[in-house]
Amino acid sequence: MENRGNFATKLGIIAAVAGSAVGLGNIWRFPYLLGQNGGAAFFLVYLLCVVLMGIPVMMAEMSLGRMGGRNASGAFKALGRPKWSLLGKMGVLCAFLILGFYYVVAGWTLEYTFQAIKFDFIGQTPGDLADSFAAFSTHNIRPIVTAVAFMIITCLVVSFGVKKGIENSSRMLMPILFIFIIVLAIRSVTLPGAMEGLKFLFKPDFGKITADVVLSAMGQAFFSLSIGMGCLLTYGSYVKKDVNLENTSLQVVGVDTLVAVLAAIAIFPAVFSMGLDPGQGPQLVFVTLPHVFNQMPGGSIFAIIFFLLLVVTTLTSTISLLEVVTAYFGEEFNMKRGKASVLASALCVPLVVLASLSLGQLGHIQLFHCNIFDFLDKITSQIFMPLGGLLICIFVGWILPGKDLHESLSNKGKIKLRIWSVFYFLVRYVSPVVILLIFLGQFLR
Ligand code: PHE
Numbered sequence: 528m529e530n531r532g533n534f535a536t537k538l539g540i541i542a543a544v545a546g547s548a549v550g551l552g553n554i555w556r557f558p559y560l561l562g563q564n565g566g567a568a569f570f571l572v573y574l575l576c577v578v579l580m581g582i583p584v585m586m587a588e589m590s591l592g593r594m595g596g597r598n599a600s601g602a603f604k605a606l607g608r609p610k611w612s613l614l615g616k617m618g619v620l621c622a623f624l625i626l627g628f629y630y631v632v633a634g635w636t637l638e639y640t641f642q643a644i645k646f647d648f649i650g651q652t653p654g655d656l657a658d659s660f661a662a663f664s665t666h667n668i669r670p671i672v673t674a675v676a677f678m679i680i681t682c683l684v685v686s687f688g689v690k691k692g693i694e695n696s697s698r699m700l701m702p703i704l705f706i707f708i709i710v711l712a713i714r715s716v717t718l719p720g721a722m723e724g725l726k727f728l729f730k731p732d733f734g735k736i737t738a739d740v741v742l743s744a745m746g747q748a749f750f751s752l753s754i755g756m757g758c759l760l761t762y763g764s765y766v767k768k769d770v771n772l773e774n775t776s777l778q779v780v781g782v783d784t785l786v787a788v789l790a791a792i793a794i795f796p797a798v799f800s801m802g803l804d805p806g807q808g809p810q811l812v813f814v815t816l817p818h819v820f821n822q823m824p825g826g827s828i829f830a831i832i833f834f835l836l837l838v839v840t841t842l843t844s845t846i847s848l849l850e851v852v853t854a855y856f857g858e859e860f861n862m863k864r865g866k867a868s869v870l871a872s873a874l875c876v877p878l879v880v881l882a883s884l885s886l887g888q889l890g891h892i893q894l895f896h897c898n899i900f901d902f903l904d905k906i907t908s909q910i911f912m913p914l915g916g917l918l919i920c921i922f923v924g925w926i927l928p929g930k931d932l933h934e935s936l937s938n939k940g941k942i943k944l945r946i947w948s949v950f951y952f953l954v955r956y957v958s959p960v961v962i963l964l965i966f967l968g969q970f971l972r
Pocket residue numbers: 547548549550551552553625750751752753754756758844845847848
C-alpha cells in the first residue's frame with residue numbers, strides 16, 4: 528500500500544483524537560445549546576447520550592478505520608463491502624458541510640484574539656459587548672475574511688503535513704487551556720449572584736425534557752466527540768495494531784466531557800450575574816467571557832492567551848475535518864496531498880460565504896425554518912452524524928464478524944480488553960436502537 532502516515536506514539540494518537548474532539552463544540556456550542564434547552568435537564572440527557580452512544584460509536588469507528596486501513600470510503604472496500612463505501616462518502620459530504628459553518632465560528636475566535644490584543648474589551652458593558660458582536664458577525668466582509676484566513680491556515684497545515692508539529696504543541700497547550708478554563712470557572716462562580724447559574728446548570732427540571740431537547744443533546748454528543756462522519760475512522764486508519772483503542776476512547780471521552788462541563792461552569796454563573804438571557808444562542812460565549820475577563824486582575828492579558836489557546840484547539844478540530852476530505856480525494860482519486868487539501872478547501876469557500884452572510888444580509892433565506900448557518904449545523908449534527916453512527920453500529924455489530932473485531936481490538940489477544948462485552952452489547956443492541964428511537968421521537972410529537 529502507498530506510504531500512509533502513522534501516529535508514531537501512543538500519546539500522539541490520544542493528542543490527535545482529543546485534538547479533534549475538543550474544540551468549539553465544547554466551548555462555544557455546548558454552553559449555548561445548554562442555555563437554549565433548559566440547562567441541567569439537557570446536561571443530564573447529554574451525559575446519557577455520551578455513555579450509551581458516544582463511547583461505543585467512538586470505539587467502533589476507530590477500530591473500523593484501523594481494520595480497513597484506508598480513508599472513510601475506501602475502508603469499506605478494503606473490508607470487502609464496497610456498497611458500504613456510500614456510508615464513507617456520506618461522511619466526506621458531512622465533513623464539508625460542517626466546515627461550512629465551523630470556519631465561520633473559527634474566524635470569530637481569530638477576530639476576538641485581535642480584539643483582545645488591542646485591549647478592546649476594557650470598559651465595555653455587557654450591552655456594548657453584545658452590540659459589538661452583532662455588528663461584527665452580521666458584517667458583509669469582516670467575518671468572511673477571518674473565516675477564510677482560518678481556512679488557509681488549516682489548509683497549509685494539512686498540505687504540508689506539519690500535523691505532527693501541531694499535535695505536539697497541542698499536547699502541551701491543551702493542559703494550559705484546561706488550567707485557564709478552571710481559573711475562569713473560579714472567577715465566574717465567585718461573581719455576585721453566581722449561585723443562580725450553578726442551579727441552572729446542576730438542578731434539573733425534568734419537565735423540560737422534550738423530544739427536541741433529546742435530539743439536540745444527541746446531536747451535540749456526536750458533534751463534540753467527532754463521531755459518526757468518518758473523522759475517527761480516518762484517524763483510526765493511521766493507528767498501529769498495538770494501540771489499545773478502548774483506553775484511547777475512554778480517555779478522549781473523559782477529557783472532552785470535562786472541558787465542556789468546565790466551560791459551562793465558566794459561563795453560566797457569569798450569565799446570571801450579568802442578568803443576561805442564557806438562551807441567547809451562538810453569541811453567548813463571545814458576549815459573556817470578555818465580561819468575565821474584565822472582572823479579573825490581569826484580565827486583559829489573560830484574555831489574549833485564552834483566545835490564542837482557543838484558536839489552537841479549534842485548529843486541531845478543523846485539521847481533522849479537512850483530513851477526512853483530503854484522505855478521500857488523495858486515495859480515491861490519486862491526488863497529491865497538497866492538491867487534495869487545496870481543492871477541498873476551495874470547495875468550502877461558497878458554503879463559508881453563505882453561512883456567514885446568512886447571519887446578516889442573507890438572513891431572510893430560510894431552509895426548514897432555519898437560516899443557512901443553522902441549517903448546516905442542524906443537518907450535520909442532528910441527521911448525518913447520528914445516522915452515520917447508526918450505520919457504523921450496524922456494520923460493526925452485525926456485518927463484521929465479532930471474532931475479527933475482537934481480534935483487532937485486542938491485537939490477537941495481546942491487549943487485555945476490560946469492557947469488551949459491555950461494548951459489544953451496546954454496539955449491537957443499545958446504541959442503534961436508542962438512535963432510532965430518538966429519530967422516531969421527532970415524528971411522534
Ligand atoms: N468535535 C469538534 C468540536 O467539538 C468538531 C468536529 C466534529 C470535529 C466532527 C471533527 C469532526 O469542536
